[in-house]
Amino acid sequence: MAKIAYILLCHKDPEAIVQQAQRLTAAGDVLAIHFDARADAEQYRSIRAALADNPNVTFVRRRVKCGWGEWSLVQATLNALEAAVEAFPRATHFYMLSGDCMAIKTAEYAHRFLDARDVDYIESFDFFDSNWIKTGMKDDRLIYRHYFNERTQKALFYRAYRLQKRLGLTRPIPADLQMQIGSQWWCLRRRTVEWILDMTRKRRDIMRFFRTTWIPDETFFQTLVRHLVPDDEIETRTLTFLMFSDYGMPVTFYNDHYDLLLSQDFLFARKISPEAHELKARLGALYAATDVAFELSNEGQNLYRFLAGRGRIGRRFGTRFWEAESTLGRERELMIVICKKWHVAKRLLARIRQVTNLPAIEYLFNEESTPLPDLGGIQGTLEKRTRHRRALMRMLFEYYETDRLIICLDPANLDLLQDFESDRSVTRLLEIECQFSDDFLIGHARRVGLAGERTSAATLERLLPTIRNDIAHETDRVRDAGFSHHHRIRETASAAANAEHIAAFLTVPPDTALELAKTEHLFAD
Template sequence: MARIAFILLTHKDPQGVIDQAKRLTASGDYVAIHYDRRARDEEYRTIEAALSDNPGVTFARRRYKCGWGEWSLVAASLEALRQAERSFPQATHFYMLSGDCMPIKSAEHTHAFLENDDCDYVEAVDFHTGNWIKTGLREERLIFRHWFNERTQKWLFYQSMDLQKRLRITRSAPKGVQVMIGSQWWCLRRQTVEAVLNLIDLRPELVRFFRTTWIPDETFFQTLVSHVVPKTQIRRRSPTFLMFTDYGMPVTFYNDHYDLLLRQDYLFARKISPEAQELRAKLGAVWQAEGMEFAISNEGPRLFRFLTERGRVGRRFAARFWETDGSLGRQNVVCLIVAKKWHVAKRLTARIRALTAIPAVDYLFNEHAAHLPDLGGIASSLSKRERHRRALIRLMFEEFETRQLVMCIDPSALSLIGDFAGDRAQTRILFVDSRFDEDYLRGHMQRIGLSSKGMPEEVVRRLIPVVRSDLEHEAERLRDMEFANFHVISEHASPGLNTAAIMRFLDVPDEIAHDLAATPHLFSD
């Protein structure tokens, strides 16, 4: 049977630490506590007194003053880990937690989960090629020595690094070591912990190297575990659920996140607001529950991205790219079919290609197959099309040998549409005004990853009006921009109105516009 020794790194909320330790040991597990030495001594004495008679609790022999990004966090983790390994010989797993973590599964479920797969859970990707670091220092974390804290000693931190650059004082990782990086929240088996501690004793240069790297808590254990455990026995993910905001800060969970947290495929969650007492109480009860089943839908990250991106319409197409290097040509005409229902727009472009000589492409910035001509490497991937989109449109005019071009655009890309409209080339817009029934909205939510088969029906029903409102808001914002050459077709409009709109949009004879408006099943879902 799995028995867990939790490595609890804390620096505040003594009563919360006490409650957490009592809760975790009540299930037959263990806790090793490191309480930051920067905290007040009376807080530590309160915790020590409250838990002194609990045989499942031990304390790190040495307390460190911990600072973000410093070696002190790793030193504190190692101190508590060594103490747990010595004190709890029956522990089969060692799980790193912070004081802000809470269980989102029962102890019964957690033990069974760890027993069913003989492996270690630690996020560990290659430091140099894994693209884990999104912003800030990269190789500089390793090749230079860091003795100062970037947050509290910024001037010294950067002066020291600049001096090493000027003097060309750099270093490499210890021999035979491939540096890995990932989340500091892991769960390791006893044999892995013993192997890591033994490796540290055998190779003291490992500690010397990581001691002066920047943010070593994201690299130290991740690297060492990867060197002592076969790849097949490592699940490169954290067992703790956490998300980050656009600013790189951890997302904080509150009372109304209870249902969402339980549906994530993780064992604990970080970080729980200290003010969310109701959530903490309910999650504490979950840990002690027996026979409780969990429906996993894992929609947390997708739902968070969806909700935080509301109101940021068009940002994925970046800045105003038409404002540089001239225009698409005053003599050219760009015809944009703006439609949320992509299948409707693509039926229309197919019909345009069949009935006219006007080149018409589909969602070239969203789908690889968009009826593009062979434009070489510039169109080989969506990222290249977006990065070189201005050159791409020019090449299309040249390749098609035309002065008129039709393309499909999603209404969420308002900045892109606005940039086209602001160019010297004439821009015409045909907006496909659609109505969204519940079946379409459910399918749309699945297509964009906002829902999954495992998501509870209650959550889906709550999201449907939110998604509908967002789609309708996109249409309203498009109308509010009051473009000069703006035309609308709709399944609810008369054939005559749709014909007139298409005739003006494409500048084609009435009979061709009529045939286009009469495209079979044009608006069908």
């Protein structure tokens, strides 16, 4: 069975560190602690005193003064690995942790998980070809030497950097290394760790290179593991659940995140708020528990993006170049059916095609599988369709040899609605107002990745009002936009009342509109 040696890098909160060490070792695992040499010496002495009688805890002999983005973080990790390898000869896996991490599964689950596959778990993406680095310095992290800390010695950092660029003082990357990048939170097998430590002793050129790279904790282990271990023995993922905001800051978890964390397909989570005392107590008790069943839904990332994005609704003021240059044509009519229940809109569109013979296309900007003619590749992906929306619509008008065309849009696509409304062509909207049951909203949450089949009832209960309000907000935005030719049919209205709006939308006779309004099971789920 797996025996985990946790590598704990920390610099504050000695009481929390002691509690974490006691929790992790109580289940039979072991721990090597590196406490930042910059931190308070008295705090370090208190940690050592509290854990002096615990044989499953060891301390790094030589502590390092750590700084973000510096080699010191890698050196501290290597020192902790050496201490763990020596002190715990039966450890099979070495798991990197910080003081802000906590287990979100039991030790029993973690051991079974690691026993199931003989692999190393570490993010290792190609440094140059991947899009792992979103902003800031990329290649220059490697090809220039960085002797100063960008956060604490900003002026010196950039002065040295600009001087090297001006003088062309670049350096080569070690020829036999394929540079990788990824999260610093990994779990490696003993054999892999021993190979890395052996390589650090034999390859001084590699050590010299990484000592002056910028943010080497995102490249050092990731590159060496890929260099030493066959690809089929590397799982390119982290086992620590962490998320980042749009501003590059780690998302912090609080007391009400307990169910969410347990349902994610990870062993640990980072960062837990220092004030989340209830969450810490519950997670602390969890690690030593037995026979706990976990229902994995893994919706955390999508759910965070959804909830965070609700506060960031903006509008762009200028038109894109492809929009400014194109128009659907003054003589053409684009009729748009807007409905959150896609199956209801599709049902109405199918009936409209039968009764009026008008060309009608379903959610072409929402579903990649929507049947479309071959238009030279512009229809190939949702991204292309949206980016070249007017050109696509113009080509569809020409393909069907018509001046009247119907499409469906989700009410979330306000930017598309505004774009088509601003065109020289005539744009008519038909909004279908539906009732939303809890069952429908749960199904919607699962379809868009906000919940999984095993998401707990308590989580869904808290989520449903937010989704319901979000749908109402989308509808309000459409109505507040003040579109001309905006018509609306309602699930609660009579067929005769709905027929008036359908007639105005399609410009068809009243009897034809009434036939469409009486479509069988139109609003059924």
